[in-house]
Amino acid sequence: MEIVLSLGIGVFAASGVWLLLRPRTFQVALGLSLLAYAVNLFIFAMGRLKVGAPPVLESGTDAAGIADPVPQALVLTALVISFALTALFLVVLLAARGVTGSDHVDGQEPGQETGQGKPSQREPGR
Amino acid sequence: MPAETFLVAAALLPFLGSVAAALLPRDARNAAALLAGVVTLASLACIGALYARVSAGPVVWILDWLPTLGVGLTLRLDGLAWLFAVLVLAIGALVVLYARYYMSAQDPVPRLFSFLLAFVGAMLGIVLAGNLIQLVVFWELTSVFSFLLIGYWYDNRAARDGARMALTITALGGLCLLVGMILVGRIVGSYDLSVVLASGDAIRSSPLYLPALVLILMAALTKSAQFPFHIWLPRAMAAPTPISAYLHSATMVKAGIFLMIRLWPVLAETDAWYWIVGTAGMATMLVGAWSAIFQHDLKGLLAYSTISHLGLITLLLGLNSPLAVVAAIFHTVNHATFKASLFMAAGIIDHETGTRDMRRLSGLWRAMPHTATLAMVAAAAMAGVPLLNGFLSKEMFLSEAVDNVGDHPVQLALPVLATVASAFTVLYSLRFIRQTFFGAAPHDLPKAPHEPVRWMRLPIEVLVLACIAVGLVPNLTIGPALLVAARAVFGGATPDYDLAIWHGVNAALALSMGALAGGVGLYLAFGRRINNNPRGGPWLMHRLDGGWMFERAMTGLVRGARWLEGALGATRLQAQLRTLFLVALIAGLSAVLAGGPAAVPSVPLTGIDPAFALLWLVGGACAVGAAERAKYHRLSAVILTGGAGLVGSLTFVWLSAPDLAVTQLLVEIVTTVLLLLGLRWLPKRDEAIVAPPDETRRARRRRLTDLVVAAAVGTGLAGLAYAVMTRPAPEGIARWFIEAAYPQAGGRNVVNVLLVDFRAFDTLGEISVLGIVGLTVFALLRRFRPAADSLERPRQQLRQEAADRAHADRAVGDTATDAMLIPAVVITWLFPFVCVLALHLFLRGHDLPGGGFAAGIALTIAFVLQYMAHGAQWVEERLRIRPIAWIGVGLLVAGVAGAVPWLFGRPFLTAAFQYAEVPVLGKIPVASAVAFDLGVVVLVVGASVLMLVALARQSLRRAREAAVEQDSRLETRA
Known part of the structure; x- marks a missing residue:
């Protein structure tokens, strides 16, 4: 299982990083989501893997035998925060596109920066 | 009243007064001056009342803040x-009185007094600091208020430039001081002044001594305007004259001197101290006195004279002789009295004649005999004429200079240079008096000179009286205070000294008289030529323009920073992120390589389940697919990302993390809904963007690099994860939590107990973040202006409406409604079920998988599903959802749940629990943590619903605005 999970984490992370390096904001938003999955799983894996031993106490549970609850608690908050992050990023990217007219991460298409100084190329009042 | 009360009152009053003065109206000149005077005198009374206590030993008041870290406020x-x-x-109170009459009614005087009082507070803070870091804080505050006071007339360019230069130089020293104090703190192991003062040997023998010394001296020398940092002081003269008299002569510039005296017992008496402090003092004394001779501006002369005297005091401190330190303390007090009175006299001359140029002034003695007499006495004190205080300390200085001639050839020059500098002092004092008050009657002055109002002269009278009193009967006036101060520095080892006018004929007296005679002779010989000095600056030194060099240095700094920014900065996000990942990779790799060969795995691994492998095959495919599709096929990319999230959720189920699985699944749903809502505002594929061939090649190369970086990061993370998972887990904190969860918190679900009980403070922070994000999203969307090409309604909607219009029996919008008919019914009926699910998750959370976060998101989904099925209008007609209120209530509930333990004397967020018998449900545990968890639920619902609904309503708002616009267009046409 360990090898499968670590490969999986690697694939998620690689896809996430690839998307983070792309020029379109939406790609970056998805990349952030994927990287968040990878990192959450990574943190979770730091508690080592246990099958069928959730950290829920029942009479006669062996404390040493159950999964480590600490990384799980960390990841639980991280899950909610990554949702908030995705939401904020999505809204910022939509607003940025409204302001700049471009969904490029730099707010302008790569060819445009030469014309930055010319006021005629920039939309008035924006 | 205990002594500590007086101490605290004295330290606090100026700051309170400052705030009060700032609140006064702009023209409240008298009220502000009265307030400042009363506050300063009250503070003075508090300090004065402590004299008896202080002569027995220090009065200490401590306010603990973080006692374990040794952080607190110590007076x-x-x-x-x-x-x-x-x-x-005392000088502060006199300056307040003087400033009341000096400042014009047009100036915003309350601002001046507010800054002045704040400065008094900061200066007292330095003096009373019982902790090194605290001293640094107040030190910086004096720099800041000095900046504000120099720049008081901010419409004057010279004032702005002078303020900026003073701040730049003194704040640079302040930064050095912070580092130096931290070094001292590290050597001693404490920042407490009493402990530090008792650790002199440890400090001097530490290898960190030299860096700490250099850094602390940087601060002292910049603050006390020592060569070559003295350049800021003459430019600070752009401040109103009361400020110059107070900050830049009597007090703030003495902060550096104070610091050197304060730390003298632990830092001095080494060769490094001798050479650095002694050389700086000597150079400053000579450069200052030499430059003062050639000034034509009264304030300029006094500024360079101040520099020279500060150099003299510094030189005394550098001599490594306790007796010289006593002389330094004595001269500090004397200098403050005569120099402040001279500044005030210069201010009166400026005020009454309209000029400070000594070449234009002459014969003022006739017009203002009273002021002239006062200024002459003060100037004589400055020159070291017998029977005045300046003579006493100057003689002590000369005697120290004679006594401390070492065997190094350079040291032989000490008494000679000291005498030369004293002669220069006599020269410029004489020139000041002669040019200003004697000679032909003044003509062509901007104003006809006359005596100032009586109250404006009073502060000078008091100070000059002090000069005479100390000069005549030192033992009755300054003697006891000086002894107490010297005892505070040296303890039992206080040197014997004799404050007397007559010590018999000795070397010091001879040098003193020689300096007087030399100064008079030099003035007679060169006085006229100095007045006609064509080049303006001092002879030999006119090429050394400190201001020009400072500006050059600043320009160089800015240019250097720009160059660095150009060389290292990236304006493009992609390049920045690429660098970030590369740095992370290198850091990770170097850690692995430095760690040496990997140990052999020695833990039993869990066997590979083929189903699990298959699951991850799907997961990996989803992730890679999402990465590939995200550019042009956003919908499928969102679906594939959702798939990857689902695989993650299933992994959590598999690997014993049911709480994570539930939360991940629910979060996945809301995230997907959110992304789908966003899709509508994103641009269509722009076929017009066609890259030129060389751009395409470059893009291909860039993509290849990115691919390599991404693959490397993925491989690294995978390798790291595998390496950790195949090693035995160290004994962490998990065991304690598992064992304590039930007995101490009454919960069986350890993860939930961790979140709402043991680590509840983290959770409180986290839900606050969530609430803030929700409000931010809401605020951003309120002003949302979509891009022009997204304004039009989606093609599908237009086509549906066209079809509706084409059929006579259909109303517009029917198609959309019909399409959702069956799902809408199902979803409506799902609402109560999802709500019950959320309740279920919430109630079982403490003992079984579930909990506040999961419940909150489940409830969000219940609401959002209704929006999806029926649209915002339908839902809001039936349900009043006020997400912002939910956020507030949630935070309040969680906060109150945390605060209640205070009532029982327990720390914030302490939880209690008990079992309660509830009908139907049976025996359930009631923990106070459940109340906290309720807050979590409410806040999560509020924030998530707020975000989703705010985004969803954008399309409605657009449609409504478009309709309004169309109507108005029709109206104008009609």
């Missing part, structure tokens, strides 16, 4: 601090 008043505090407050 410590010993003899040295007492003397400086009295100096600061």
